[in-house]
Amino acid sequence: MRTVAVVGASLAGLSAARSLRKQGYDGRLVVIGDETHRPYDRPPLSKEFLAGTIGEADLVLETDDEDLRAEWLLGARATGLDRMRRALRLADGSELRADGIVIATGAAARTLPGAEGLSGVHTLRTLDDARALRDELGRGGRLVVIGGGFIGAEVASTAYALGLDVTVIEAAPTPLAGPLGERMGAIVSALHADHGVRLLCGVGVKGLSGERQVDAVLLEDGRSVPADIVVVGVGARPCVEWLEGSGLALDNGVKCGADGRTSLAGVVAVGDCANWYDPRAGAHRRVEHWTGARERPDAAIATLLAGGAVEPGVPRPPYFWSDQYGVKIQFAGHAAGADSVTVEEGAADDRDVLAVYRRAGQPVAVLGMNQPRLFTRWRKQLSVSL
Numbered sequence: 001m002r003t004v005a006v007v008g009a010s011l012a013g014l015s016a017a018r019s020l021r022k023q024g025y026d027g028r029l030v031v032i033g034d035e036t037h038r039p040y041d042r043p044p045l046s047k048e049f050l051a052g053t054i055g056e057a058d059l060v061l062e063t064d065d066e067d068l069r070a071e072w073l074l075g076a077r078a079t080g081l082d083r084m085r086r087a088l089r090l091a092d093g094s095e096l097r098a099d100g101i102v103i104a105t106g107a108a109a110r111t112l113p114g115a116e117g118l119s120g121v122h123t124l125r126t127l128d129d130a131r132a133l134r135d136e137l138g139r140g141g142r143l144v145v146i147g148g149g150f151i152g153a154e155v156a157s158t159a160y161a162l163g164l165d166v167t168v169i170e171a172a173p174t175p176l177a178g179p180l181g182e183r184m185g186a187i188v189s190a191l192h193a194d195h196g197v198r199l200l201c202g203v204g205v206k207g208l209s210g211e212r213q214v215d216a217v218l219l220e221d222g223r224s225v226p227a228d229i230v231v232v233g234v235g236a237r238p239c240v241e242w243l244e245g246s247g248l249a250l251d252n253g254v255k256c257g258a259d260g261r262t263s264l265a266g267v268v269a270v271g272d273c274a275n276w277y278d279p280r281a282g283a284h285r286r287v288e289h290w291t292g293a294r295e296r297p298d299a300a301i302a303t304l305l306a307g308g309a310v311e312p313g314v315p316r317p318p319y320f321w322s323d324q325y326g327v328k329i330q331f332a333g334h335a336a337g338a339d340s341v342t343v344e345e346g347a348a349d350d351r352d353v354l355a356v357y358r359r360a361g362q363p364v365a366v367l368g369m370n371q372p373r374l375f376t377r378w379r380k381q382l383s384v385s386l
Contacts, residue, residue, distance in 0.1 A: 003098045007078045008105045009035065010039055010104070010293070011041070012270045015293060016300065019302075025305060030071045031070050034105075035075070037074070044059060045059075046151055078090060081246040085097065102267075106271055109123035109235075123232050143159045143164045144168075144217045144230050145233060147169075149235065167197070169205060173201055184341060188329060188367075188369070203220060215227065253272075259299045260299060260300025260303055266307075274296075279314050292318055296315060299315070317332050343355050366379060
């Protein structure tokens, strides 16, 4: 291969570029990113950066002495892929031909219909999003978070610490029931009530009110929740619309094998946009976690450089963490399909717990709240047993 293009300049794209050099690729390397920023770390955006305890320099992912010998095309958005000519089309009308392509375009925050042009309404996905939200939170007021998932919970926790009046609205009866199951989802989401943050569950959002500036969130049951600031945290969609018509198989992202290979030779996908096959589950899963974006590119690049001739391995069980109200939450594996959850250490009421999820007696997932050492041991066991 004389030219490899990495489409996406966040953690997954940077990890792919590093892996290319680490695995011996010495040809032309082009990294394309639609943001103007160099690669930066996203997890702190909803926590330390939003709180103002770290600055933008602390988010930088590249080291001072790192030289990937790459061409960086930042502020450049990919708009299409011509599989016959192996060419990437960019928004400025230019194109780039490449022998190998790594798709790492990530995901974008879902928005709330009708919120366009209304001041005070935010999503949180990019550095620019975090800058704008941090400025508003600094002025105080009433914050309403729509969505009780991890991003929403982290924003609520940060805003609470900054002294704002915070309400979290969740359409599902139990927040975090999807990733954690109902029992443990209820325990983790109870952190809101522990700290005086209002949590409204089992009710959907009808819309927002306000002329130029948002002033309330309207609920489907007729209630109105006053708001000076609204954060919409209702999930993310994979950024793959630019690949429609390319011949690449798309299904909740770019459909991949267990090693990132796609339906087109010479094209692999990594990060939040990649729907990898999970041999353990016998199904495809899109993993939107920091560790997946850092670890999985190694396997995808090995596949790319070998022309698909290597046997795919089994990806490590997905792992993520969250910091809320001073509690460190860690989770590995998949809660879906577990037929039991047992508390192995600590007490759920104290928010100091280690819980193991099992299916037919076999561990399939583990959750820790302020149990980092024991969690690490269980996570290692999980990787071996699954």
